[in-house]
Amino acid sequence: MTLVIGLTGGIASGKSTVSQMIKEKGIRVVDADIIAKEAVSKGSPALHQIVQTFGEEVLLPNGELNRQQLGAIIFSDEEKRKKLNAIVHPEVRKELLEQRDEGVSNNETFVVLDIPLLFESKLEGLVDRIIVVYTTPELQLSRLMNRNDLSEEEALNRIHSQQPLEEKCQKADRMIENTKDLAFIRKQLENILNEWEHTDK
Incomplete structure (x- = not known):
């Protein structure tokens, strides 16, 4: 029997680092972010709905979604974020x-299933x-500021748009701690997969 794991x-x-390690093991990873990007690709029904909801300013000149502009709109406004999710999430699911x-x-x-908003989307x-x-x-804050070139306020807005990590950990079956090096992450992942491979669901 197949064990379906939510990451x-x-x-x-x-x-994403853990997801890549799993892929390297030859395990099928279904990436919700990739699916979501495809769902709002140029000319898609979902993108049309997004433009109707948020206006033409969320489009780039070439007709593709301006993710940065849309992000600036939704990460600081929960109601708008809910509207976006209502458009995209059914397609992704x-x-x-x-x-x-x-x-x-x-x-x-x-x-x-690699799903960033697994709990928030009730999946x-x-x-x-x-x-x-x-x-x-x-x-988390320093990585996000550096990775996305965000101010502290912008980064905190994005972090606070999600459920706190501590809450997610309480709901999870296992936790992988990413506070050291890659070997530390890999060891935790391998222990979990080995355990689950040899126990019944």
């Missing part, structure tokens, strides 16, 4: 299910087990 974390917590079920029908040992029911990638608030 989540907070923004800049290191989830549908594709997640299709790709998950393909792995299950192939009887793969693991299928990993826990799509998976059997949940791993949260955790880091300290200080590291």
Whole structure:
């Protein structure tokens, strides 16, 4: 039987690093971010809805979504964020299910759904087990500011738009701590996968 694992974390917590390590093991990873980007690609129905909701200013001159502009609008306004999620999330959920079920029908040992907003989007029911990638608030803030070239206020707005990492950890089956080096992360991941591979769901 296939064990479906939900991989989540907070923004800049290191989830993408763990996701890449899982892919390197040959495990199917279904990436909600990639699916979401495809869902709002140029000419898509979802992008049309976004423009109708938020205005032409969220488009680049070439007709593609201006993610930076949209991010500036939604990360500081919960109501607008909910409107965006209502447009994008149904599309993402549908594709997640299709790709998950393909792995299950192939009887793969693991299928990993990489979903940043797993809890916020109430998608826990799509998976059997949940791993949260955790880091300290200080590291999370500094990584996000450096990675996205954001001010402290902008970075905090993005962090606070998600559930606190501590809350996510309480809901998870396992936690991977990302406070040291890659070897530290890899060891935790391998321990979890080895344990789950040899125990029944």
